[in-house]
Amino acid sequence: VLYSGQGTKHLLLSVLFLAVWEAESGQVHYSVPEEAKHGTFVGRIAQDLGLELTELVPRLFRVASKGHEDLLEVNLQNGILFVNSRIDREELCVRSAECSIHLEVIVDRPLQVFHVEVEVKDINDNPPVFPAAQKNLFVSETRALDSHFSLEGASDADIGANALLTYRLSPNEYFSLLVPTNDDQVKPLQLVLKKPLDREVASELLLVLQATDGGKPELTGSTELHITVLDANDNAPVFDKAVYRVKLLENSRNGTLVIRLNASDLDEGSNSHILYSFAADVSSNPEAFFRIDSASGEIKVNGKIDFEETKLWKLQIEAVDKGNPPMFGHCTVLIEILDINDDAPxxxxxxxxxxxxxxxxxxxxxxxxxxxxxxxxxxxxxxxxxxxxxxxxxxxxxxxxxxxxxxxxxxxxxxxxxxxxxxxxxxxxxxxxxxxxxxxxxxDVNDNAPAFAQPEYTVFVRENNPPGCHIFTVSARDADAQENALVSYSLVERRVGERALSSYVSVHAESGKVYALQPLDHEELELLQFQVSARDAGVPPLGSNVTLQVFVLDENDNAPALLPRPGAGGAGGALSELVSRSVGAGHVVAKVRAVDADSGYNAWLSYELQPAAGGARSPFRVALYTGEISTTRTLDEADSARQRLLVLVKDHGEPALTATATVLLSLVESGQAPKASSRVLAGAAGAEAALVDVNVYLIVAICAVSSLLVLTLLLYTALRCSAPPTEGACGPGKPTLVCSSAVGSWSYSQQRRQRVCSGEGPPKTDLMAFSPSVPDSRDREDLQPATGESLSKVSFKYPLFNLNF
Structure with a gap:
């Protein structure tokens, strides 16, 4: 790199400096001379950092430097660090002995941060400069030999050897130059009088003071000393010390006293009156920070004293008397600024x-x-x-x-x-x-599966619902966000008997609404249990299931059906019986049997005897809940030999459904129906013995079942109060309780049941009980179960409750 100055090209100290690693920090160091031209090679930064050239661009290789981004640049093609713009060490670091540019090298994928220090080397590009091109001195001809006259030295903006100055005075016979040693640089230059002056011989002298720095090539600066030889005032002011050293805290307030100077003059009168002032100094501007009292010599703070800006102030003080011509004395005040914690990080x-x-x-x-x-x-x-x-x-x-x-x-x-x-x-x-x-x-990442508020829901739906009826809405919440929380619903397919679950119900994928696809029949499906799956849209998707128990509630859609009595005579489905005219009032002569395919209240049957034609009062009556036909009085000869009774069988549904049974009774003399009488008596005796045994067990069973029923109702009520409503759009209202009557009996309905949750299971029978009413011997004929019927179908008279067997 060539440096051009004063029209002549000079070779710099070096073109480039090698990069080295510091073992303790892993930091890369380079050196570059100031004023280097654009494109000057600094170092192979990619190679020194161990990076491949091909990965600089993909890994977003970049260099950052606080406040100096444009000074240095890296060629991403060859990984070379080069000078991008002019580097002036004096502008960058003022007079600091060390001057470096700190670079942060950042690469991504993976992230790495390197620290690079580029040291800026000083070159001798600044000549020595004196405070003024001409210095006027007034020297009395009476001054004694070896008198000293202080001079302001030159300053050099460079550092090190480039700022090490040597002085030379132009040849003359009167004055010599006294230069302070390196250990005493704070002392000023001095002219020493080596030959007495004679104003009459030489009233003025013109000398040249030249300063040369230690750089290569060396640079020089000069000032002219214009010496006027005067008479009279032959004593200059003299300070107590040549150098004053003072310590001052930064941020000291304006007006704070720094030092009080004292100079003396051996003359008398006006020649001994001294005025103090700052001497000219090109390296600083003391008037902006300090002021000096010309009469007292007090130096006080006059501006903001900042340790971070200047750590040491060097003030040149001049004392001049009022003689004619005036005489001057000089001293140096070194003010060391002490740091205080005034800057936050x-x-x-x-x-x-x-x-x-x-x-x-x-x-x-x-x-x-x-x-x-x-x-x-x-x-x-x-x-x-x-x-x-x-x-x-x-x-x-x-x-x-x-x-x-x-x-x-x-x-x-x-x-x-x-x-x-x-x-x-x-x-x-x-x-x-x-x-x-x-x-x-x-x-967010998809780490949460959709969650239902409950693991299981119970839904009540009335049978014979319209197709497509909305029966329930499932809802799952996903704690994730955006698509990870987008939930869709679907059925967990399975078989329900011989058919697929999807033929019964469907679920809307977005809303979670569950629909019944066809009318449900309580007599075919009492419980439909299935699962709905909720799945989010994450990758991979997560899901969970919830169980729905759909209870199909019974509607009164089945009319009572009459059962034929085994061994009973009759034609066309009518019940025929022989009745002896000798029987008394209250004697059971026949019994009508009927069943209802419905359950519960809808299967509770009652029996009514229709009025005879013509308004004639019949000697027979029918029990309201047992269907037993008995006499209301003693039969006589006036009663017709053939009695035709119409019995209306009605359930308790809304609306009620009915069936009609025809009973044909033939009245015969007492000797003509021995078989019937013996059969009735034998049946009554057997029923009475069986009833005594059954009552004991039944009372125990009623107590146990009642306790269980009460506990179940309490538990169910608590769960229903704490859980949200589970009825669907087609769900029923509150169930209707069946109250016992004064007569009381057992009524039953038997129908086929299917356990939907498992697809299997035995048939179920609904049992309703009423308050007991023990029949007399006349009412016990038909208490014996008919052939092929189970005990659960036999009618007894106990308080009402429902049992599923």
Whole structure:
């Protein structure tokens, strides 16, 4: 690299410097001279960082530098770091002995951060400069030999050897130059009188003072010394010390006294009156920060004193008397600025990904954080912390650099968003801190299956419902978000007997509404149990099932059916019986039997005797609930030999359904019906013995079943109060209780039942009981069960309750 100055090209100290690694930090160092041309090679940064050239662009290779982004650049094709724009070390680091550019090299996939230091080497591009091109000195001819006259030295913006100045005075016979040694640089240059002056011989002298720096090539600067030889005032002011050293706290208030100077003059009168002032100094502007009292010599604070801007002030003070010509004295005041903790730490957050999947692995880097503090010492030592109780932590990766990483597992359903507060605190007393907030969103993954409020629902539907009737709505909630929470419903297909479940019910995929596809028949299906599946739209999808128990409630859709009595005579389905005219009142002569395919209240039958034709009063009556036909009085000769009775059998449904039974009774003399009488007496005796045994067991069973019934009703009521309504659109109202009558009897209905939940099961019989009414011997003829009937079908008189066998 060639440097052009004053029309002549000079070769710089070096073209490039080798990159080395520091073992203790892993940091790459390069060096580059200031004023290097655009494109100057700095180093093979990709190779030195161990990166392949082909991965620079895919991995988003980038270089960042706070405040110096345009000085250096990297060629992504060859991985070379080169100079992009002019680098002026004096502008970049002023007079600091060390000057470096800190680069942050960041690559993604996976994330890596490298730190590169590029040292800017000084070149001798600044010549020495004097405060003024000409210096006027007034020297009395009476000055003694070896008198000293202070001069302001030159300053050089460079550093090191490039700023090491040597002085040379133009040849003359009167004055020599006294240059302070390197250990005493704070002392000024001095002219030393080596030959007495004679104003009459030489009233003015013109000397040239030249300063040369130690750079290669060396640069020079000069000033002209215009010396006027005067008479009279031959003593200059003299300070107590040549150098004053003072310590001052930064941020001292205006008007704070820094130092009071004292200079003396051996002259008398006006020649001994001294005025103080700042000497000209090109390296600083003391008047903006300090002021000096010209009469007292007090130096006070006049502006903001900032340690971070200037750590040491070097003030050149000049004392001049009022002689004619005036005489001057000089001293140096060194003011050391003491740091106080007045700068809070600075936080810079570089967000890499502020949306973190809830299944992210531990150690995932979320953001990069850089802290800095302009103070020094303990005041500039910064520690970084994170608010507690969050699943993240800060990891120190380099000096004043931290990584925000995932420390523990995330759950979006518990916390969907975290607001993190990072606090940077320095070591000052009292300490200062800075906080920065960032929001980290937890992205959802499909880790929650749809959940139903209950594992099982009970639904009541009246039979004979219209096809397509809505009977229930299932609803499942998914704790995930967006498509992971989008739930669809379907039936868990199975067989119901010989048919598929889907022929009975269907479920809407989006709304969860369950529909009955065909009319349900309580006599065929009393319980339909099936499962509905809820599945979300996540990948992979998750699901769960809920069980629906659909009870088909009975409607009164079956009329009573008459049963023929085995061995009974008659034609055309009529019941025929022989009745002796000798029987007394209340004698049972026949019994009508009927069943109802319905259940419960709809199967409770009652019997009524229709009035005879012509309004004649019949000597017979029928029991309301047993169907037994008995005499109301003693038969006589006036009664017709053939009695035709019409018995109306009616259930208790709404509306009630009926059937009509015809009973033909033939009245005969007592000797003509011996078989019938013996059969009735034998049956009555057997029934009475059987009834005594049955009553004991039945009372015990009634007590046990009643207790169980009460407990079941209490439990069912509690569950219904705590659970949401489960009736469908076609569901019935409240069940109707059947009350016992004064007569009381057993009534039964037998029909085929199918256990829908399992597809199998024995037939069921509904049993209704009424309050007991023990019959007399005349009413016991037909208590013996008919051939082929079970005991559960026999009619007894006990309080009403329903039993399913």
């Amino acid at each position: 600075e936080l810079l957050v570089t967000s890499l990904s502020l949306s973190v999947p809830e299944d992210a692995t531990l150690g995932t880097v979320i953001a990069l954080i850089r802290v800095s503090d302009r103070d020094s010492g303990a005041n500039g030592q910064v520690t970084c912390s994170l608010i507690p109780h969050v699943p993240f932590k800060l990891v120190s990766t380099f000096k004043n650099y931290y990584s925000l990483v995932l420390e523990s597992a995330l759950d979006r359903e518990s916390v969907a968003n975290y607001v993190l507060v990072v606090t940077a605190r320095d070591g000052g007393s009292p300490s200062l801190s800075t906080t920065a907030s960032m929001s980290v969103e937890v992205a």
